[in-house]
Amino acid sequence: MLRVAVPNKGSLSEAASSMLSEAGYRQRREGRELVMLDPENDVEFFFLRPRDIAVYVGQGTLDVGITGRDLLIDAEVEAEELLPLGFAASTFRFAGPAGEFASVDQLEGRRVATSYDGLVRTYLADQGVKPARIVRLDGAVESSVRLGVADAIADVVETGNTLKAAGMEVFGDPILQSEAVLIGRKGHVMPAIEVLIRRLTGVLVARKYVLMDYDVRKELVEQASALTPGLESPTVSPLRDSEWVAVRSMVPKRETNRVMDELYDLGARAILVSSIHACRI
Numbered sequence: 001m002l003r004v005a006v007p008n009k010g011s012l013s014e015a016a017s018s019m020l021s022e023a024g025y026r027q028r029r030e031g032r033e034l035v036m037l038d039p040e041n042d043v044e045f046f047f048l049r050p051r052d053i054a055v056y057v058g059q060g061t062l063d064v065g066i067t068g069r070d071l072l073i074d075a076e077v078e079a080e081e082l083l084p085l086g087f088a089a090s091t092f093r094f095a096g097p098a099g100e101f102a103s104v105d106q107l108e109g110r111r112v113a114t115s116y117d118g119l120v121r122t123y124l125a126d127q128g129v130k131p132a133r134i135v136r137l138d139g140a141v142e143s144s145v146r147l148g149v150a151d152a153i154a155d156v157v158e159t160g161n162t163l164k165a166a167g168m169e170v171f172g173d174p175i176l177q178s179e180a181v182l183i184g185r186k187g188h189v190m191p192a193i194e195v196l197i198r199r200l201t202g203v204l205v206a207r208k209y210v211l212m213d214y215d216v217r218k219e220l221v222e223q224a225s226a227l228t229p230g231l232e233s234p235t236v237s238p239l240r241d242s243e244w245v246a247v248r249s250m251v252p253k254r255e256t257n258r259v260m261d262e263l264y265d266l267g268a269r270a271i272l273v274s275s276i277h278a279c280r281i
């Protein structure tokens with residue numbers, strides 16, 4: 001049986017469960033279950049704190065899990081990223097009181113507060129910067145400078161609103177671009193993991209693409225196909241009117257309107273767009 005760790009709380013939890021549901025797995029509804037069996041898929045789900053998920057997967061107690069890339073790196077365990085999942089995107093950045101810091105070098109000899117001490121320690125060591133101390137806090141890190149326990153912070157930044165409200169601003173290059181990821185133990189292969197990855201990839205593709213159908217005059221099919229190349233190649237079918245063909249192709253969702261406009265300008269007609277519910281690529 002495949003044993004999968006799923007975030008039980010926080011920013012990752014809801015989106016992780018709905019992605020697994022879309023991939024055909026059973027998920028808890030509103031319950032507070034710690035463990036849930038999905039006998040139909042031969043999978044057992046363990047609902048855990050996202051920060052702890054890398055530890056369980058790294059130790060091999062659980063086969064795979066969903067967590068944040070930042071949390072995986074911070075945990076410093078024998079687990080690796082198997083698939084980026086396209087939600088809970090954020091950056092991980094240094095910040096300080098507005099106007100006080102311009103570059104990471106200025107952290108030399110200063111105190112840095114963070115909930116991600118492993119990640120920050122490694123990053124600063126790689127940059128050759130020696131802070132006076134890394135102050136490990138559980139959350140609300142933005143308050144630490146005002147309260148006098150640190151000079152600067154390193155934290156998750158999504159909209160930047162929390163930093164702004166605390167009178168702080170980011171400095172230096174982003175330490176990391178993070179998002180939710182599926183993780184597994186290095187070198188651990190199992191057919192059920194392959195199936196999970198294929199299913200999740202199917203959800204990602206279904207979310208990212210639409211299906212586009214249109215009719216176009218035969219002599220324009222090459223030009224039209226260039227606008228809608230699809231993943232491999234568009235399907236071209238004959239129509240009763242032999243001067244025209246029907247074309248079907250997958251198109252990135254965010255390009256839908258631009259592609260429809262360009263197809264129409266080219267002379268394509270009956271352009272129809274439908275969403276994809278599931279797929280295997």
Ligand SMILES: Nc1ncnc2c1ncn2[C@@H]1O[C@H](COP(=O)(O)OP(=O)(O)OP(=O)(O)O)[C@@H](O)[C@H]1O
Binds near residue numbers: 158
């Ligand atoms: N706005 C955000 N705030 C915090 N974490 C975020 C945000 N957006 C995405 N994430 C990601 O969520 C993960 C942190 O989840 P975690 O559940 O530990 O903290 P949380 O969402 O801040 O919840 P809480 O602080 O309520 O426990 C990280 O991978 C982080 O990059």
Ligand SMILES: O=P(O)(O)OC[C@H]1O[C@H](OP(=O)(O)OP(=O)(O)O)[C@H](O)[C@@H]1O
Binds near residue numbers: 140157161
């Ligand atoms: O850039 P923003 O959109 O403002 O989001 C980032 C903030 O959100 C998270 O805090 P959270 O609400 O989880 O509280 P915590 O710091 O106590 O974990 C994170 O730690 C940042 O403080």
Ligand SMILES: [Mg+2]
Binds near residue numbers: 139
């Ligand atoms: Mg938080």
